[in-house]
Amino acid sequence: MSGPVRHREDRRGIALQAGAILILLLLQFVLPDYHHTNVARILVLATFAAGYNLLLGYTGLLSLGHAMFFAAGLYGAGLSAQHLGLPMPAAFLAGVLAGLTFSILVGLVALRTTGVAFMIVTLMLAQACFLIILYFNDFTRGDEGFVLSAEMRRGTIFGFGYDLSDPNVRYGLALLLFAVASTGCYRLVRSPVGRVLVAIRENEARTAMLGYRTFLYKLFALGLSGTISASAGAAYGLLFSYVGATFASIQYSILPLLWVLLGGAGTILGPLLGALLMFYIVEFASEQTSSYMLVVGAALLLLVMFFPKGILGTLRDRYWRWLP
C-alpha cells in the first residue's frame, strides 16, 4: 500500500476512534441513571472483549478459556484488597500483574498446541481455574463470592480523594480503561509487530518461513490479550465491588467470543459494539424468560453460519475499506 493512501486511511481511523471516545464521554451527561451504570459495565466488558479480539481477530487464535484471565485480574485485585488491605490503585495493579504472569505461563504451555487442541487446552485450563477457585472456598468464598466494602473503595491518590461508589467516577474510570485498551490495540495493529500478528493469522507457516519467530509473537499476543482481559477483570471487581466464581465459569469464556464475533473480529470498535448490543439483548431476553441464554446460543449459531465477519467486518468488506 502506498504512503499517502496509508496516511489518509490512518487519519480516518484515528478520527473514528477519537469520535467514538468523545461520544462515550458526552453520553454520560445524557444517560438516565440505569443506563449510565449499564454503559459503565459495558465499557469494562468491552475492554475484556478488546483483549480477546487481539488474540482471535488479529492473531487468529481462538481461545475458549479467557474467563481464566478475567478471573486472574478479578481475584488478583479482589483478594489483595480484601485480605491484604491494599488500596484500590495498588489492588488494580496487583490484578494486572497477576494477569500478566498467569497469561505468560498459560501461553508457554498452551501455545505448544494449535487449532482445535489449543481451544480444548484453554477450555480445560480455564475449567481447572474455576474448580480451584471453588476448592479454596475459605479464601475465595467460592460461588457465593464476596463484596468489597464501601470504606475499602475510598481513598486518596496523589492528594486527590476518590470514591469508587460514585457512579461518575466509575463511568470515568471505565471509559479511561476502555479508551487506553482500544487505542493501544489500534496502535499495535498498525505497527510492524501488529502486521506480523496478522501475517500469523493469515498463514503461520509462511510467516515462520520468512524468518519470524512466530512462537514469540504468539506468546506476546496471548500475554497482552490476557493482561488486557485481566485489567478488565480487576476493574470490574473494584468498580462494581463484587468478586465471585461465576466470572471464571465457561460462560465468561464464551461471552467475549460472542461479543467479538457479533461486532466483527479484527475490527477495533467491534468488541464495543458487540458487547453493547449483546448486553441489551440478553438484558431484554432475561426480562421475558428464565431461559434467556437461548439468545446467546442462537446468536452464536446464526453468526457463525450466516454472518461470520460480524457487523463491522461486513461493513468493512462492503463499504469502508479503511475501517480499523
Add this chain to the structure above:
Amino acid sequence: MDFFPHLLLALMEGVVGACVLALTALGLSLVFGVMRVVNVAHGEFYMLGAVLAWAFASLVPGLPAIGFLLALVGSPIVVGAVAVAADRLVLRRLDYAPEATIVATIGLLYIIQQSVLALYGPNANAVVAPIDFRILLPWFGYSGYKLVVVAASIAVLVGAWYVTMKTRIGIVMRATQYDRETAQNFGIPVDRVYSMIFALGAMTAAIAGVLIVPIQQAHYLMGLDPLLLSFIVVIVGGLGSLRGTVVAAFVIGIGKGIVAVFFSPNLASIIATVLVALVLVFWPNGLFGKVSR
C-alpha cells in the same frame, strides 16, 4: 468403615461411573474420529437422553420396568433425530470446518440446554429404577440396578466394537475416516455416513443418560460434567481411537472414583483437568493414540 470396605465401595462406584463415562466418551470419540468434529454439545445429548427418559417413564406411571424400557428405546431415537437435524442444518452447511463447527456446537449447547430449561423447568427429577434389588455385602448394601448399568454399558460397547469392526457399515465408516475423498470416489455417500455417525454418537450419549437417570436425577445442567470428562477421556485415549477411549474411560473413571471417595470430588476434577491439558500439550496423539497421518 474400615479401609478395605471403603476401597471396595470406591472401586464399585468407580466402575459404574467408568462404564457410563466410556459410553458417553465413545460417542464423542466416534464423531471426532470420523468427522473431525469436536462436538461441544455432546454433553447436552446426554442430558437430553436423561430428561427424555424421565418424560417417557412418566407416560407409564406405576410400571417402572416398562417405563424404563420405553425410555431406553425412545430417548436415543429422539436424540438421534435431533442430531441428524443438527448435522444437516448446521454442520454440513459449515462444511465441517473445525473452528466454525466448535463455535456452532457451543451455540447448539446453549440452544438445547435452554430449550430444555424452558420446556422441562429447572427441577431435578428422578426415574424409578426398573429393578428393585439390593446386594447385601457384609459391610454395606449395594443397589443391584448399578450392575444393570455396568452390564448394559458393556453390551453397548461390545456392540459398537462389533459394528465398526465386523460389519459392512463399519467398513464404510472406517473407510470414510481413513480417507474421505477416496471413499467418496468409491461411491460411499459420505454425507449420509456423516449424518449417521453424528446420530450414533449422540445416541450413545443418550443411552448413557438414560442409564444414569435412576442413579442421578435428570436436570438441565447435568451435561457439563460428562462433556468435560469425555473430553479428558478422548484426549488421553488418543483422539479418534475407540480402544484408547474405553481404556482411558476405565482408568480415569475408577481413578476419579477413588480420589473422590478418599479426598474430594472437586480435587479429582482439578487433577484430571490439569493432567489432560498437559497430555494434550506434550503427547498430542494421546497416550494410546497412533500418530496421525
